[in-house]
Amino acid sequence: MDFWLQQTVNGIVLGSVYALYASGFGLVMASLRIFHVAHAAVFTWGAVVAWDLTTRLGWPLVATLPVVMLAAGLLNVAAYFLLIRHLLKRQDAELAAFISSMGGLIILVEVAHHLLDGAVERMPAGVFPVSPLELGPVRITTLHATMVVVSIGLIALLAWGMAHTQAGREVRTVAADRETASLLGINVDRVSAGVFFASGALAGLAAAMVATAFNVVSADLGSGYLVIALAAMVVGGFGSVAGALAGGLLIGVASTYATGYLDSSYRDLVVFALLLGFLVVRPTGLFHTRSELARV
Amino acid sequence: MSMKPTRRLSRLIVPGAIGVLLAATGCAGPSAGDSDAVQVGLLANLSGPAATSFGVPFQHGFELALQQAKAAFDDADVKVEIQTQDAKSEVTSAVTGYNKLRQAGAPIVINDSQSPLGQAVAPLANDDKIAFLSGAGSELENKDGFAFRFTDLGTPTTAMGQYLTEHGAKRVGVIVASDNPSFATLADTTEKGLPGGFDSRQEVASTDTDFSAVLANLRDDDVDAVVLSVLPAQAGNLMLQMDQSGGFDHVIRAGTVAISSETYTVAEDAADDFVFPQVWAPGMQGGSSFEKAYADKYDESPTAYSALGYQVGWTVAAAILAADEDGDVDGASLRDAIPAASTSDLVAEHSILSLELTKDGAAVSEGVMASFADDGSMQVASN
Numbered sequence: 001m002d003f004w005l006q007q008t009v010n011g012i013v014l015g016s017v018y019a020l021y022a023s024g025f026g027l028v029m030a031s032l033r034i035f036h037v038a039h040a041a042v043f044t045w046g047a048v049v050a051w052d053l054t055t056r057l058g059w060p061l062v063a064t065l066p067v068v069m070l071a072a073g074l075l076n077v078a079a080y081f082l083l084i085r086h087l088l089k090r091q092d093a094e095l096a097a098f099i100s101s102m103g104g105l106i107i108l109v110e111v112a113h114h115l116l117d118g119a120v121e122r123m124p125a126g127v128f129p130v131s132p133l134e135l136g137p138v139r140i141t142t143l144h145a146t147m148v149v150v151s152i153g154l155i156a157l158l159a160w161g162m163a164h165t166q167a168g169r170e171v172r173t174v175a176a177d178r179e180t181a182s183l184l185g186i187n188v189d190r191v192s193a194g195v196f197f198a199s200g201a202l203a204g205l206a207a208a209m210v211a212t213a214f215n216v217v218s219a220d221l222g223s224g225y226l227v228i229a230l231a232a233m234v235v236g237g238f239g240s241v242a243g244a245l246a247g248g249l250l251i252g253v254a255s256t257y258a259t260g261y262l263d264s265s266y267r268d269l270v271v272f273a274l275l276l277g278f279l280v281v282r283p284t285g286l287f288h289t290r291s292e293l294a295r296v
Numbered sequence: 297m298s299m300k301p302t303r304r305l306s307r308l309i310v311p312g313a314i315g316v317l318l319a320a321t322g323c324a325g326p327s328a329g330d331s332d333a334v335q336v337g338l339l340a341n342l343s344g345p346a347a348t349s350f351g352v353p354f355q356h357g358f359e360l361a362l363q364q365a366k367a368a369f370d371d372a373d374v375k376v377e378i379q380t381q382d383a384k385s386e387v388t389s390a391v392t393g394y395n396k397l398r399q400a401g402a403p404i405v406i407n408d409s410q411s412p413l414g415q416a417v418a419p420l421a422n423d424d425k426i427a428f429l430s431g432a433g434s435e436l437e438n439k440d441g442f443a444f445r446f447t448d449l450g451t452p453t454t455a456m457g458q459y460l461t462e463h464g465a466k467r468v469g470v471i472v473a474s475d476n477p478s479f480a481t482l483a484d485t486t487e488k489g490l491p492g493g494f495d496s497r498q499e500v501a502s503t504d505t506d507f508s509a510v511l512a513n514l515r516d517d518d519v520d521a522v523v524l525s526v527l528p529a530q531a532g533n534l535m536l537q538m539d540q541s542g543g544f545d546h547v548i549r550a551g552t553v554a555i556s557s558e559t560y561t562v563a564e565d566a567a568d569d570f571v572f573p574q575v576w577a578p579g580m581q582g583g584s585s586f587e588k589a590y591a592d593k594y595d596e597s598p599t600a601y602s603a604l605g606y607q608v609g610w611t612v613a614a615a616i617l618a619a620d621e622d623g624d625v626d627g628a629s630l631r632d633a634i635p636a637a638s639t640s641d642l643v644a645e646h647s648i649l650s651l652e653l654t655k656d657g658a659a660v661s662e663g664v665m666a667s668f669a670d671d672g673s674m675q676v677a678s679n
Contacts, residue, residue: 010508014508120345132541213506264499264509
């Protein structure tokens with residue numbers, strides 16, 4: 001029982017990061033119906049900015065987070081204007097935007113490769129006060145606990161904002177029909193840019209926490225999490241913020257159970273069996289809603 | 297009929313553009329260098345994950361040895377040039393680099409590390425009759441005896457198992473990067489030195505960064521020693537996460553011959569009391585002049601892989617001189633000369649570690665138990 005509890009907590013820690021990554025990815029997917037793979041590069045750059053600020057300027061992690069979120073958000077907005085926006089009026093907009101975003105991913109990752117000189121960098125020691133906590137039979141570090149609280153808190157805030165604020169209503173209206181939203185007086189570009197900003201900021205935050213907790217900053221960091229985020233979105237339900245959280249946590253826990261009870265070599269097998277199982281049995285994911293409009 | 301200007305222009309532009317593209321993509325072929333010189337191919341991992349720990353220090357040690365051997369080459373009127381290609385820690389780049397070295401006419405190619413790279417290049421070298429010296433931990437295809445491994449994982453790694461037993465470890469666990477055959481081999485070899493084998497075996501991928509699940513498994517298995525058979529940086533990350541998660545205060549942490557200074561760079565204080573076998577460590581008998589020359593040339597302390605590069609460099613130099621004395625220096629003559637060269641008087645005179653290359657392509661090396669000093673440099677471990 002103690003072992004099960006420990007592995008469940010480990011899975012929730014991992015899953016909370018997946019959820020944060022997936023919720024930003026899913027937000028863009030739901031509002032513009034495009035597969036914005038350059039999100040992975042924005043994640044990578046979030047980690048690179050966090051590493052740069054903590055290493056070169058000696059900032060503590062907490063001070064870097066707002067800057068990282070701002071930088072990653074702006075990078076994603078730039079990706080929207082440079083890679084996506086001009087393609088949205090095409091008949092094959094989804095495919096064209098996917099290819100364009102793929103190009104952006106490759107360019108941004110290559111630039112990161114050059115900046116890091118192909119190396120895997122590490123966050124400096126002491127950027128966050130990490131110490132073990134014992135909660136009954138369960139061990140968790142202060143950093144892991146912070147990751148869970150911050151991730152779940154932000155996703156809950158995002159879900160609330162989508163449902164109860166004017167900005168959230170505008171995002172949902174644009175997601176339903178860009179032209180109608182425009183006729184209703186909504187500045188569609190501003191709303192889309194806002195979605196990309198929020199999505200990028202969440203990716204940046206997730207990346208900074210991953211870089212610190214797992215002690216890794218590399219150009220391929222975001223790409224490694226991309227498929228997992230996709231699996232979390234499928235399991236949770238495309239475009240549902242609550243679904244991204246549930247999907248991320250479920251994937252994280254399943255992945256950790258696979259390592260804990262079987263062997264880490266079964267981890268991907270278990271995760272992708274779960275993904276395929278959902279696609280076959282419940283393709284709409286855990287959080288199926290009646291209208292796509294409400295899913296955002 | 298007069299040619300249109302645009303057509304004339306395209307006749308100039310197209311070949312020019314093709315030339316530029318070929319040059320830009322590296323298809324122009326390597327420089328053949330001095331045609332009289334023996335071209336020594338160094339296929340080093342100068343970028344990618346294996347660069348810091350293996351490729352770059354190996355290259356430094358190797359080049360230092362060949363530079364020091366110049367007097368011996370001059371005496372024998374032999375010219376030697378090193379042709380270097382970056383294997384980039386990837387199989388495809390290693391194969392491309394090898395092909396460029398073959399085109400440059402290298403009768404011998406040396407690759408610092410990484411079994412998958414050695415396993416990809418060895419069959420090509422056998423077919424091309426090029427002597428191939430590899431730092432691969434796993435077996436290589438060795439048709440006609442052209443492939444040699446200069447890493448003896450067995451002797452020093454088995455010694456780690458014995459070390460743990462002598463230090464009272466009763467339940468020993470291992471974390472192994474099972475996607476890399478070298479680390480699986482290292483784990484299996486360590487196990488041979490343990491009377492009861494491993495009590496807990498945790499497999500990870502070389503790219504894994506979150507180890508909370510495997511650390512929970514090890515705590516649950518109540519081990520009192522853990523062997524980290526993973527890449528150097530990953531070993532550092534594991535020790536850091538062991539310290540952060542807690543529960544490993546009284547657990548002996550041990551490594552394999554693959555550990556390098558990169559482990560300390562990642563783990564820093566978490567690597568205190570970490571012990572690992574190495575083919576060489578600073579402070580070993582007979583190494584002081586090498587350490588000084590290396591520090592003077594590169595402004596840094598040598599690592600085990602620098603020492604290995606140096607020892608292999610002298611072995612290659614001795615093999616070239618022996619082959620030259622017997623006639624032509626080609627792949628076959630070097631293949632025949634390498635085993636005796638590894639224990640020749642010339643190598644013994646400059647030797648800093650025990651390394652014998654056998655005719656069947658294996659290596660015999662005793663090694664030493666090492667640890668990290670307070671400044672992160674390696675030292676011979678105290679008992």
